[in-house]
Amino acid sequence: MAKTLFDKIWDAHVVQVVDGGPTQLYIDRLYCHEVTSPQAFEGLRDRGLKCFRPERIFCMPDHNTPTHDQDKPIEDPVSRDQVDTLARNAAEFGLTYFGMMDKRNGIIHVVGPERGLTLPGMTIVCGDSHTSTHGALGAVAFGIGTSEVEMVMASQCILQSRPKTMRITVEGALKPGVTAKDVALYMMSKMSTSGATGYFVEYAGSAIRSLTMEGRLTLCNLSIEMGARGGMVAPDEITFDYIKGREYSPKGEDWNKAVAYWKTLKSDDDAVFDKEVCFAAEDIAPMITYGTNPGMGMAITGRIPTTDGMDDAEKISFEKSLHYMGFQEGESLLGKPIDYVFLGACTNGRIEDFRAFAAIVKGRKKAEHVTAWLVPGSWMVDEQIRKEGLDKILNDAGFEIRQPGCSACLAMNDDKIPAGKYAVSTSNRNFEGRQGPGSRTLLASPLTAAAAAVTGCITDPRELM
Amino acid sequence: MKQKFDIITSTCVPLPLENVDTDQIIPARFLKATDKKGFGENLFRDWRYDKQGNKIESFVLNDPTYGGQILVAGKNFGSGSSREHAAWAIADYGFRVVVSSFFADIHKNNELNNFVLPVVVSEAFLKELFDSIYANPKTEVVVNLPQQTITNKATGHSESFEINAYKKHCLINGLDDIDFLLGNKEKIEEYEASGKSC
Numbered sequence: 332m333a334k335t336l337f338d339k340i341w342d343a344h345v346v347q348v349v350d351g352g353p354t355q356l357y358i359d360r361l362y363c364h365e366v367t368s369p370q371a372f373e374g375l376r377d378r379g380l381k382c383f384r385p386e387r388i389f390c391m392p393d394h395n396t397p398t399h400d401q402d403k404p405i406e407d408p409v410s411r412d413q414v415d416t417l418a419r420n421a422a423e424f425g426l427t428y429f430g431m432m433d434k435r436n437g438i439i440h441v442v443g444p445e446r447g448l449t450l451p452g453m454t455i456v457c458g459d460s461h462t463s464t465h466g467a468l469g470a471v472a473f474g475i476g477t478s479e480v481e482m483v484m485a486s487q488c489i490l491q492s493r494p495k496t497m498r499i500t501v502e503g504a505l506k507p508g509v510t511a512k513d514v515a516l517y518m519m520s521k522m523s524t525s526g527a528t529g530y531f532v533e534y535a536g537s538a539i540r541s542l543t544m545e546g547r548l549t550l551c552n553l554s555i556e557m558g559a560r561g562g563m564v565a566p567d568e569i570t571f572d573y574i575k576g577r578e579y580s581p582k583g584e585d586w587n588k589a590v591a592y593w594k595t596l597k598s599d600d601d602a603v604f605d606k607e608v609c610f611a612a613e614d615i616a617p618m619i620t621y622g623t624n625p626g627m628g629m630a631i632t633g634r635i636p637t638t639d640g641m642d643d644a645e646k647i648s649f650e651k652s653l654h655y656m657g658f659q660e661g662e663s664l665l666g667k668p669i670d671y672v673f674l675g676a677c678t679n680g681r682i683e684d685f686r687a688f689a690a691i692v693k694g695r696k697k698a699e700h701v702t703a704w705l706v707p708g709s710w711m712v713d714e715q716i717r718k719e720g721l722d723k724i725l726n727d728a729g730f731e732i733r734q735p736g737c738s739a740c741l742a743m744n745d746d747k748i749p750a751g752k753y754a755v756s757t758s759n760r761n762f763e764g765r766q767g768p769g770s771r772t773l774l775a776s777p778l779t780a781a782a783a784a785v786t787g788c789i790t791d792p793r794e795l796m
Numbered sequence: 797m798k799q800k801f802d803i804i805t806s807t808c809v810p811l812p813l814e815n816v817d818t819d820q821i822i823p824a825r826f827l828k829a830t831d832k833k834g835f836g837e838n839l840f841r842d843w844r845y846d847k848q849g850n851k852i853e854s855f856v857l858n859d860p861t862y863g864g865q866i867l868v869a870g871k872n873f874g875s876g877s878s879r880e881h882a883a884w885a886i887a888d889y890g891f892r893v894v895v896s897s898f899f900a901d902i903h904k905n906n907e908l909n910n911f912v913l914p915v916v917v918s919e920a921f922l923k924e925l926f927d928s929i930y931a932n933p934k935t936e937v938v939v940n941l942p943q944q945t946i947t948n949k950a951t952g953h954s955e956s957f958e959i960n961a962y963k964k965h966c967l968i969n970g971l972d973d974i975d976f977l978l979g980n981k982e983k984i985e986e987y988e989a990s991g992k993s994c
Contacts, residue, residue: 353962453994462878476909764819769847
């Protein structure tokens with residue numbers, strides 16, 4: 332029977348299907364960060380258990396890490412305790428640990444692919460919804476809760492209902508100034524924040540195939556923002572080129588065998604998806620969000636929708652959202668002054684994102700009233716920035732590069748956007764208070780963030796290209 | 797945590813907003829704990845308290861008119877972050893059931909793993925339930941897990957809801973998934989020996 336890419340990987344990992352219920356799925360990789368793992372380790376201790384397959388578990392702190400002075404102890408004692416707890420747990424349970432200041436440290440969803448830990452055909456989980464990122468390499472990767480983290484630690488398996496499958500096809504060539512981030516924000520604006528709930532998405536079509544590996548990582552990262560369990564792209568030469576030579580990737584004869592297997596990982600021509608959605612690349616413009624969920628986005632040149640035609644329940648939520656953001660229905664955002672710019676996160680904290688940002692700000696100056704936080708996704712990204720001389724371009728334009736971590740994406744460290752301030756952010760969520768209590772987030776691409784950083788207001792990046 | 801589940805009859809707390817994300821249920825700054833205790837205090841923190849820590853009287857959890865073990869929420873409840881702290885906060889506050897017309901996947905699993913029952917109802921049933929609660933805050937709802945039914949006692953209308961047989965068995969008997977998985981290690985080792993893992 333014809334199978335989708337998802338079916339092939341899922342089926343190869345089924346240990347058993349439980350009577351009247353979920354599938355017991357074998358997990359190849361468990362990634363752990365400090366926020367969603369301590370209670371899972373505690374649970375193992377309470378039950379007197381060890382990790383069943385410690386060699387398959389990789390740990391690193393990222394959410395609480397400060398973006399300066401990482402060589403010193405974390406100032407916030409509660410954050411410090413959570414990070415120290417992960418280090419202690421990793422040592423006690425015999426797990427691989429990339430601590431702060433280790434050159435392999437960074438945001439877990441940036442580090443996994445760049446170290447060659449994430450490979451095609453794998454099942455990957457982490458107590459973090461943006462685990463969907465890893466699907467870009469052709470893996471079945473999804474976020475889970477802490478009880479499920481404990482489950483995987485105890486048995487290297489998880490009980491999950493099999494999701495439905497959806498294929499989102501984007502055909503054509505993306506226009507100049509349109510990035511993978513814009514493609515994702517466009518999809519969310521069309522499908523809403525729950526349009527893919529219950530589904531595992533495969534992205535396909537010529538516009539997706541022509542994305543770089545890093546663009547695919549950005550796209551798959553945002554799958555959860557449409558509600559999807561995960562998103563994936565079939566592995567191809569772009570994927571193999573990206574993986575080859577990375578620290579944990581297969582070498583020698585193992586490499587040849589792996590590639591031969593990976594080449595089978597694509598949906599059969601006659602495979603049937605539960606749902607198919609198609610978009611045209613030419614319809615997509617640089618995007619920006621105006622509301623408090625990632626589905627509330629529009630072309631940067633567009634106008635905020637009006638409540639005409641909304642039902643009462645929808646209207647209450649929509650109006651609450653615009654009130655929080657301080658925007659009016661029907662208005663354009665172009666030219667609105669902004670206060671902060673954040674470049675980083677598991678969504679857009681990779682080298683290509685820094686290249687894009689640098690390309691816009693090169694030869695220009697940061698607007699004086701704007702505070703900009705540029706946070707590489709990992710030390711490896713930081714090293715590459717310096718190798719390419721991007722640090723010089725950014726410094727000349729009045730920007731400084733901070734140390735890696737999740738940072739202002741969810742503001743668990745000190746990088747908090749103050750109440751009422753506007754931030755153009757390359758992260759993934761514009762929820763109320765996400766970047767600090769009262770913060771107002773506008774999600775956009777690194778190009779759009781850079782344009783806002785130098786003009787001090789919401790600007791169509793194509794005007795500066 | 798392992799509270800056995802059977803039939804619950806309770807008044808409800810109405811929260812008619814859509815797309816309530818887990819950042820609202822429990823903001824990130826409260827995720828730094830290394831245990832599962834006390835999250836109920838900060839449930840819906842930024843809707844419940846102002847910056848000075850004073851109660852926002854208009855928010856439903858601060859309104860003595862409404863109370864009970866059942867939270868009734870608008871569609872797409874629990875979207876966004878996978879943080880199980882959201883489910884811990886809901887359970888710790890005292891809710892045993894969340895009723896909505898649609899739940900985000902990860903949060904739904906997190907509720908089930910903490911013996912909080914997510915009950916999916918039709919849009920029409922949800923709307924009528926909100927109307928009943930606002931007309932009479934003493935309106936009771938009966939959630940019968942063995943029968944898989946939910947009844948609005950004000951109107952007498954019932955709906956059946958879905959839950960997989962395995963999870964239902966776990967909730968009724970106070971069992972969790974680890975109990976199950978530890979019981980079949982041989983199958984896991986057999987799978988590993990098959991060479992299909994990556």
